[in-house]
Amino acid sequence: MPVPRQSAPPSRALLRERVFDSLRAAIVDGTLEPGERLVDADLCAWLGVSRTPIREALTQLEKTGLVRIRPGNSTVVAPLDVRAAAEAQAVAASMHELAARDAVPLLSGSHLGAMETANAAFATALATTDVDAAIAADDAFHRVFVDLAANRLVAAILDDVTPLLRRMERARFASLTGRGSVEQHRRIVDLARRRDVDGTAAAVRANWLTLKPEES
CATH class of the missing domain: 1.20.120.530 (GntR ligand-binding domain-like)
Structure with a gap:
């Protein structure tokens, strides 16, 4: 029997989607509260991913109105608007x-x-x-x-x-x-x-x- 090949790691798109879904759920259910600062290093440690899918997910969340990004300053959970x-x-x-x-x-x-x-x-x-x-x-x-x-x-x-x-x-x-x-x-x-x-x-x-x- 041939040796099974190691399964491929998740694609970047799937990883970004998983991170996006996790962050969105945490914002909606109040785990991440309005006004709370989102630190890349903390999110990376929590979700076990690198900084790239975190930043991509946060950019997508900003477009949906759940996150506010201040370039060069901070990223926070958007207040209830x-x-x-x-x-x-x-x-x-x-x-x-x-x-x-x-x-x-x-x-x-x-x-x-x-x-x-x-x-x-x-x-x-x-x-x-x-x-x-x-x-x-x-x-x-x-x-x-x-x-x-x-x-x-x-x-x-x-x-x-x-x-x-x-x-x-x-x-x-x-x-x-x-x-x-x-x-x-x-x-x-x-x-x-x-x-x-x-x-x-x-x-x-x-x-x-x-x-x-x-x-x-």
């Missing part, structure tokens, strides 16, 4: 509305069941103030339409803007203000079950626009 969050909210609402319009005619019973299951998990998470679980369940609920619509541009745009909203949602889902989303989700499922494309799309848009950025 009300205007940026409002802009992201408007874009996300439009993208989810478009996904709903494309998805509703394709829905099956299993898709509706998945949405109901996700909403039940969402309600439980809110009741126990489990913010991480609430965000995961909310993601699962809305992902049914996005995945079924299979519009790559919609998915790519949402991948860019959703992290800005997730930072805002962490505060909302930790309070009573998030409880209304459970009923909004139920209405979305009911309209979708009746194949009401316009009604479902409008309800989805309204659900995303209920997020209220708070002035700092």
Whole structure:
């Protein structure tokens, strides 16, 4: 039997993507707090990579509004920005509305069941103030339409803007203000079950626009 060849190390692109995903998740979940300084050496030690993928990931994160880079000075986690969050909210609402319009005619019973299951998990998470679980369940609920619509541009745009909203949602889902989303989700499922494309799309848009950025 020939000796197996050593597997190739991960490509630079894959490494940069892994670093980007790790840093973005840490910013969104609050591990890296708004205003916190990001030191290359610390990030390299944490993620076990060289400086190059760190800098590439930080540059990409700056483009999405999660990091601020001051050349020759410092790199910090971007503070919560009300205007940026409002802009992201408007874009996300439009993208989810478009996904709903494309998805509703394709829905099956299993898709509706998945949405109901996700909403039940969402309600439980809110009741126990489990913010991480609430965000995961909310993601699962809305992902049914996005995945079924299979519009790559919609998915790519949402991948860019959703992290800005997730930072805002962490505060909302930790309070009573998030409880209304459970009923909004139920209405979305009911309209979708009746194949009401316009009604479902409008309800989805309204659900995303209920997020209220708070002035700092």
